[in-house]
Amino acid sequence: GAGVSQSPRYKVAKRGQDVALRCDPISGHVSLFWYQQALGQGPEFLTYFQNEAQLDKSGLPSDRFFAERPEGSVSTLKIQRTQQEDSAVYLCASSFDSGVSNQPQHFGDGTRLSIL
Amino acid sequence: AQTVTQSQPEMSVQEAETVTLSCTYDTSESDYYLFWYKQPPSRQMILVIRQEAYKQQNATENRFSVNFQKAAKSFSLKISDSQLGDAAMYFCAYRSAQGGSEKLVFGKGTKLTVNP
Numbered sequence: 001g002a003g004v005s006q007s008p009r010y011k012v013a014k015r016g017q018d019v020a021l022r023c024d025p026i027s028g029h030v031s032l033f034w035y036q037q038a039l040g041q042g043p044e045f046l047t048y049f050q051n052e053a054q055l056d057k058s059g060l061p062s063d064r065f066f067a068e069r070p071e072g073s074v075s076t077l078k079i080q081r082t083q084q085e086d087s088a089v090y091l092c093a094s095s096f097d098s099g100v101s102n103q104p105q106h107f108g109d110g111t112r113l114s115i116l
Numbered sequence: 117a118q119t120v121t122q123s124q125p126e127m128s129v130q131e132a133e134t135v136t137l138s139c140t141y142d143t144s145e146s147d148y149y150l151f152w153y154k155q156p157p158s159r160q161m162i163l164v165i166r167q168e169a170y171k172q173q174n175a176t177e178n179r180f181s182v183n184f185q186k187a188a189k190s191f192s193l194k195i196s197d198s199q200l201g202d203a204a205m206y207f208c209a210y211r212s213a214q215g216g217s218e219k220l221v222f223g224k225g226t227k228l229t230v231n232p
Contacts, residue, residue: 031218033218033219033220035220040224041224041225042120042207042209042222042223042224042225043161043207043220043222044222045219045220045221048218048219050218055218056218056219059219089159091159091161093161093220095218104151104163104166105163105220106163107153107160107161107162108160109158109159109160110159110160112159
């Protein structure tokens with residue numbers, strides 16, 4: 001597609017429910033990133049994939065957070081047993097070639113997750 | 117760990133005037149990349165301008181330019197001839213040039229208002 005696509009755009013869940021957020025990167029982009037953006041804050045890194053390999057998951061806040069990219073394209077961020085502090089906008093970004101580090105990351109519109 | 121500080125939570129400018137947004141960062145690395153992203157209410161992060169640390173020349177993109185002071189670890193954004201469409205959150209971001217460290221580290225952002 002023309003840009004990074006994220007779905008759903010909004011998600012409301014009750015505390016304790018599991019949620020799954022989808023990211024469809026720009027076609028051909030090798031690298032894929034997830035960020036969490038709390039209200040009034042800058043995005044914070046969660047995890048990074050190069051193709052299907054998850055090379056960095058140092059930003060995942062707890063073992064309730066899990067991300068995958070099984071075929072090196074679409075990625076899913078899953079949050080189990082959601083808590084109110086998980087409420088945030090989740091941004092996905094992709095870039096063309098991890099071997100050329102000044103390639104910019106292209107962002108999607110994000111998913112706004114609200115936990116009641 | 118690297119940190120990025122944006123000391124101006126909010127700024128305002130008159131249409132057609134010039135405004136400068138401040139950003140400082142902390143790193144022990146000598147090679148890295150710096151970025152300014154714009155985030156309108158639609159939430160999509162849009163790349164405004166980027167700078168490689170090894171380049172002494174300041175980057176420019178049409179009405180947007182940076183003042184990169186490596187020794188001072190300062191990376192300010194100047195917007196000339198401000199337009200109503202420039203109103204948005206602006207985030208400064210850092211990325212290491214070391215292999216495997218692809219993540220962006222963001223500041224907390226500056227909300228820019230453009231007055232007609």
